Amino acid sequence: MSDLSRFSINQMTVKQLTLPELTESCVRLGIGGVGLWREPVQAHGVEAAAKLVRDAGLTVTSLCRGGFFTAIDPAERARALADNRAAIDESATLGTDTLVLVSGGLPRGSRDLAGARERIADALSELGPYAQERGVRLAIEPLHPMYASDRCVVSTLTQALDLAERFPSSQVGVVVDTYHIWWDDTAPAAVARAGASGRIHAFQLADWTTPLPAGVLNGRGQIGDGSIDMREWRERVAAAGYRGWVEVELFNEGLWARDGAEVLEETAARYAQFVL
Amino acid sequence: MSDLSRFSINQMTVKQLTLPELTESCVRLGIGGVGLWREPVQAHGVEAAAKLVRDAGLTVTSLCRGGFFTAIDPAERARALADNRAAIDESATLGTDTLVLVSGGLPRGSRDLAGARERIADALSELGPYAQERGVRLAIEPLHPMYASDRCVVSTLTQALDLAERFPSSQVGVVVDTYHIWWDDTAPAAVARAGASGRIHAFQLADWTTPLPAGVLNGRGQIGDGSIDMREWRERVAAAGYRGWVEVELFNEGLWARDGAEVLEETAARYAQFVL
Numbered sequence: 001m002s003d004l005s006r007f008s009i010n011q012m013t014v015k016q017l018t019l020p021e022l023t024e025s026c027v028r029l030g031i032g033g034v035g036l037w038r039e040p041v042q043a044h045g046v047e048a049a050a051k052l053v054r055d056a057g058l059t060v061t062s063l064c065r066g067g068f069f070t071a072i073d074p075a076e077r078a079r080a081l082a083d084n085r086a087a088i089d090e091s092a093t094l095g096t097d098t099l100v101l102v103s104g105g106l107p108r109g110s111r112d113l114a115g116a117r118e119r120i121a122d123a124l125s126e127l128g129p130y131a132q133e134r135g136v137r138l139a140i141e142p143l144h145p146m147y148a149s150d151r152c153v154v155s156t157l158t159q160a161l162d163l164a165e166r167f168p169s170s171q172v173g174v175v176v177d178t179y180h181i182w183w184d185d186t187a188p189a190a191v192a193r194a195g196a197s198g199r200i201h202a203f204q205l206a207d208w209t210t211p212l213p214a215g216v217l218n219g220r221g222q223i224g225d226g227s228i229d230m231r232e233w234r235e236r237v238a239a240a241g242y243r244g245w246v247e248v249e250l251f252n253e254g255l256w257a258r259d260g261a262e263v264l265e266e267t268a269a270r271y272a273q274f275v276l
Numbered sequence: 277m278s279d280l281s282r283f284s285i286n287q288m289t290v291k292q293l294t295l296p297e298l299t300e301s302c303v304r305l306g307i308g309g310v311g312l313w314r315e316p317v318q319a320h321g322v323e324a325a326a327k328l329v330r331d332a333g334l335t336v337t338s339l340c341r342g343g344f345f346t347a348i349d350p351a352e353r354a355r356a357l358a359d360n361r362a363a364i365d366e367s368a369t370l371g372t373d374t375l376v377l378v379s380g381g382l383p384r385g386s387r388d389l390a391g392a393r394e395r396i397a398d399a400l401s402e403l404g405p406y407a408q409e410r411g412v413r414l415a416i417e418p419l420h421p422m423y424a425s426d427r428c429v430v431s432t433l434t435q436a437l438d439l440a441e442r443f444p445s446s447q448v449g450v451v452v453d454t455y456h457i458w459w460d461d462t463a464p465a466a467v468a469r470a471g472a473s474g475r476i477h478a479f480q481l482a483d484w485t486t487p488l489p490a491g492v493l494n495g496r497g498q499i500g501d502g503s504i505d506m507r508e509w510r511e512r513v514a515a516a517g518y519r520g521w522v523e524v525e526l527f528n529e530g531l532w533a534r535d536g537a538e539v540l541e542e543t544a545a546r547y548a549q550f551v552l
Contacts, residue, residue, distance in 0.1 A: 146488065
């Protein structure tokens with residue numbers, strides 16, 4: 001039996017499973033951690049979802065996602081902040097200490113990356129204390145540079161840390177996700193820096209496979225299928241002092257078309273083979 | 277009449293035009309520079325192509341492309357070096373001083389980015405003197421990180437410079453291409469560094485538009501259609517001391533489906549509107 005004691009499955013990897021099905025499969029396979037998403041949790045009911053995973057003995061390793069902080073329009077900004085407070089509340093209800101943030105892309109018609117990044121800092125300064133009071137840490141996820149215009153102007157781990165370090169580590173940290181940063185030769189130093197200040201709030205895995213599909217959203221490869229040395233990344237975050245969960249988060253049309261329980265079992269096996 | 281005195285059209289932008297058609301259109305529109313590609317030049321005949329553009333009074337601002345240096349297999353490496361010597365010879369025949377290098381991706385099954393990058397340096401040390409003797413400079417083009425596994429393990433301008441600076445600037449420099457580096461907040465400092473050592477060997481423009489097409493190769497946006505502040509980048513390379521050509525290189529199925537001469541005229545107009 002492989003050691004799955006730190007393995008967590010992100011719900012999106014097997015989104016064809018209902019929350020009860022996911023919970024049941026995790027218990028059956030000896031998987032102790034799940035990363036959840038707001039939409040399916042809300043569909044099930046937040047309180048009911050919290051009870052379901054708690055009764056099953058699962059740890060909610062993260063909630064995805066808050067963020068989208070780059071709007072200029074004041075009403076739109078106010079809506080984003082309110083929605084993020086709700087996401088923090090939901091994190092607390094679910095018993096997770098980590099809310100993953102996808103920061104947002106450029107507003108329509110804007111070419112001002114630096115300005116967009118600065119508006120993220122503004123939002124964090126409002127949300128950080130609110131999160132801390134509820135025992136939730138905000139985790140800035142740098143997304144691959146191919147998402148810089150439309151999803152996330154934070155493209156490197158260094159940029160994420162530059163933002164996070166303006167705030168206490170109890171409020172704001174980062175997500176280390178192999179899919180987004182594997183190509184970056186400055187990322188290893190950034191991992192060490194993040195670890196030294198206690199800011200690695202989540203560690204997520206997905207493999208890099210090509211060709212990328214249109215829209216480049218749903219081509220994240222199963223662990224072991226692509227170009228990323230997973231073991232090296234696990235050792236890297238461990239050397240930086242990270243002792244938390246290792247969460248596999250795949251967006252992949254091919255995996256979604258298959259039996260969800262089978263994909264979950266395969267993913268756990270790949271974790272044992274390529275990560276441990 | 278707009279000032280097109282530094283505007284160069286890369287042949288790939290209007291690949292539906294034959295070389296004689298391209299030459300004729302450039303002369304008619306007052307465009308003085310063309311960036312050429314090896315395959316269409318070879319199809320026309322290298323000597324004949326050189327005479328055609330020379331007789332038309334055009335400057336060949338660059339030749340694309342050499343590179344693909346990351347193979348491990350010795351026979352494959354020898355073939356790559358021979359092919360790059362041929363590309364250098366062709367550059368000299370065409371009268372251009374700049375050969376653009378796309379360095380190559382990971383060999384099949386490899387996950388060793390650092391090793392691949394080191395093999396590029398090995399190749400440059402063999403090719404640099406050969407190029408210099410023929411009056412040709414090798415220009416390392418960092419490609420967007422979304423190409424790191426399958427096309428180019430050099431993903432940032434800083435990485436390209438780290439490689440180039442191991443050699444004399446008369447042998448090896450870099451390409452600054454907005455499409456590949458626009459998202460990178462460390463790129464402005466790298467541009468200044470490249471300029472200070474005389475290593476900006478080419479400056480290319482393409483705009484960033486989404487959604488990206490499948491395979492992410494042919495979605496480079498027409499100037500002005502996307503997220504990149506072109507004027508800011510032109511001023512940035514100028515501040516770094518660059519006084520050379522500004523070459524527009526677009527790979528775009530939509531543009532290729534249109535009348536080539538019309539696309540050329542539109543591209544020159546966009547240059548005047550968004551770059552000057």
